[in-house]
Each structure stands twice: as structure tokens, then as C-alpha cells.
Amino acid sequence: MQKLYGTVVPIVTPLTDADTIDTESLRRLVDHVIDGGLQCLYPCGTTGEMMYLTVEERKLVAEVTVQQAAGRVPVFVHVGAWNLKDTIELAQHAEKIGADGIGVVTPAFYKLSDQGLVDFYIAVANSVSRDFPVYMYAIPQNAINDVNPAVCEAVAAACPNVLGIKYSYPDFTKLQQFMLVKNETFSVLVGPDHLFEALCAVGGDGVVSGNAMIVREHYAAVWDAIQKKDFDLATKYQRRTNVLNATMCAINNIAAYKVILKDEGVIATSNMRRPMEKLTPEQEQALLARMKELDYKKVLVD
Numbered sequence: 001m002q003k004l005y006g007t008v009v010p011i012v013t014p015l016t017d018a019d020t021i022d023t024e025s026l027r028r029l030v031d032h033v034i035d036g037g038l039q040c041l042y043p044c045g046t047t048g049e050m051m052y053l054t055v056e057e058r059k060l061v062a063e064v065t066v067q068q069a070a071g072r073v074p075v076f077v078h079v080g081a082w083n084l085k086d087t088i089e090l091a092q093h094a095e096k097i098g099a100d101g102i103g104v105v106t107p108a109f110y111k112l113s114d115q116g117l118v119d120f121y122i123a124v125a126n127s128v129s130r131d132f133p134v135y136m137y138a139i140p141q142n143a144i145n146d147v148n149p150a151v152c153e154a155v156a157a158a159c160p161n162v163l164g165i166k167y168s169y170p171d172f173t174k175l176q177q178f179m180l181v182k183n184e185t186f187s188v189l190v191g192p193d194h195l196f197e198a199l200c201a202v203g204g205d206g207v208v209s210g211n212a213m214i215v216r217e218h219y220a221a222v223w224d225a226i227q228k229k230d231f232d233l234a235t236k237y238q239r240r241t242n243v244l245n246a247t248m249c250a251i252n253n254i255a256a257y258k259v260i261l262k263d264e265g266v267i268a269t270s271n272m273r274r275p276m277e278k279l280t281p282e283q284e285q286a287l288l289a290r291m292k293e294l295d296y297k298k299v300l301v302d
Contacts, residue, residue: 001076001133003163003187006039007219008208010047012257015271021057022066025267030068032266036216040070045078047210047254052273053085059093066097080105089125100197103134103166106145117147118154125159139168147291149177155193156182163187166208176216179203193245197238200226211245221299241301247290256287263288288294
């Protein structure tokens with residue numbers, strides 16, 4: 001079964017001025033990521049404002065992404081939603097349209113027990129084919145619920161198609177504990193970008209990074225250095241991305257990505273799905289000026 005690896009890009013969801021899905025911009029964005037040498041696409045994730053999209057909008061985004069990618073890179077559609085019914089509907093849709101797999105965030109807002117989380121993931125994994133890859137996804141600082149290695153072990157034991165986890169909290173000890181799941185075959189990717197190199201150095205599979213949409217060259221360089229086991233060079237690239245990412249994430253990272261992608265001509269607007277906030281004109285100007293001051297397309301600087 002296909003696993004996630006390298007730089008997995010949770011793409012933004014481009015919107016029109018009428019607050020509908022901008023499919024033409026989305027197609028350009030898919031090409032932009034693939035042309036940048038990045039490894040996988042991950043539509044409708046946190047960066048894609050998934051919880052503020054309707055089920056039908058999420059299906060459209062998934063369909064366009066899979067169609068435009070056309071097998072050039074794996075596409076894992078994030079399907080976690082506000083309830084189990086919608087999550088299963090989106091999971092089955094992703095398989096039907098030919099996605100390579102799915103990601104599933106923990107249920108949000110209401111606190112669940114560990115057994116409740118196990119039951120949730122088993123229900124989702126069993127709703128699709130036994131050979132259709134599923135990744136768990138935890139971002140406790142947003143979703144309230146968190147998973148631990150015991151939860152992952154129970155889910156993976158019950159569902160052979162649950163291959164790994166994207167963990168978006170910067171707990172390096174826990175990340176390494178996840179790697180022990182399923183006789184040390186559980187695939188682990190990190191959400192916090194600054195841990196990309198470090199995670200891969202101890203056996204992790206990669207990063208899920210919205211920043212990579214903007215600084216594609218840097219993430220391609222980090223991954224190439226990791227593949228060559230040149231960790232001195234990878235560290236230099238990683239530190240450079242850390243500086244650039246801090247600038248993009250200073251106020252509202254998703255809004256910042258849209259501003260820069262619009263400036264580059266990849267998407268048509270920087271609109272956010274309300275109640276998400278856009279950057280103010282002053283913030284946009286400051287962001288673009290600072291990124292250009294940092295020469296953000298240059299992979300290494302003296």
C-alpha cells in the first residue's frame with residue numbers, strides 16, 4: 001500500500017470573490033506543487049480550511065486535485081469532519097475518485113476517551129477497502145482530542161490499512177514512540193516543520209508542510225540531502241526554512257500563504273472562508289516586503 005513520504009503538501013483552498021471554490025486556481029496550485037519537486041499532495045486539511053467547507057465543496061476540491069495530479073504524485077485526501085457520518089462519506093468518496101489514500105483528523109471539540117478514538121478510527125478504516133491506505137492525524141492544540149501510541153497500536157492491529165500518523169504537536173519523544181507501533185512499521189510524519197530533518201534522521205518518513213507551497217525549493221533540497229544522508233547539509237537547509245517559516249507564520253500562516261501565492265500568480269485571490277481572517281493590506285505589504293528582503297526563493301544564503 002502507498003505510504004506518505006518526503007514533503008507532503010496540505011494545499012490551501014482557493015476561493016473566488018463569490019466565495020466558491022476556484023477550480024482554475026486549484027489546478028494551477030496542484031501544478032505549482034508538483035513542478036516544485038515535492039512528493040505528495042494533501043487537499044482539504046487544516047491548511048485547506050476543511051472545517052469551514054461543506055461536504056460537497058470538499059468533494060469538489062478532492063476531485064479536481066486528483067484529476068489535475070493525474071498520477072504524477074500521490075494524493076491523500078483529508079476526510080476528517082465534524083461527525084462520523086460525514087467523515088465516512090468523504091472517505092468513501094476519496095476512494096471512489098481514485099485518491100491514493102486518506103488522512104483522518106481526530107474528532108474535534110468534544111473530548112473522547114481512548115476507546116472512543118479507537119472506535120472512531122476503526123469505523124472509518126472499515127468503511128473503505130482493506131487495501132486503501134489510511135493515516136491518522138492528531139493536532140490536539142486545535143482539535144482537543146489527542147492520540148497516544150496505545151491508541152495507534154489498537155487501531156493498527158484491527159485495521160491493516162491504517163499505515164501511520166501525521167502528528168502535529170511538537171513532542172519529539174512521542175513522535176519516536178509512534179515509530180514503535182506495529183513492530184516498528186508504523187509510518188510517522190510530523191506537522192511542525194522545524195522537526196522535519198530531525199524526525200527523518202531517527203526513522204520518520206517526512207513532514208506535512210503548508211510552508212512548502214511557498215518555499216518549494218527549500219523543502220526539495222532538505223529532502224534530497226536527507227535521502228543522501230548528508231545531515232550537515234540538511235541542517236543548513238532546515239535552518240534556512242525555519243527563518244522563512246517564522247515570517248510566514250507570524251500572524252496567520254494560511255492567510256499568508258494565500259497572499260504570497262496570489263502575488264506569484266498561482267491563485268487569483270487571497271480570500272479566506274469566513275470566519276477565517278484575511279491579512280490587512282498593511283500586513284500583506286509587510287509580509288511580501290519581508291519575504292523579498294529574505295530572498296525567499298534562494299535556497300542558501302551566505
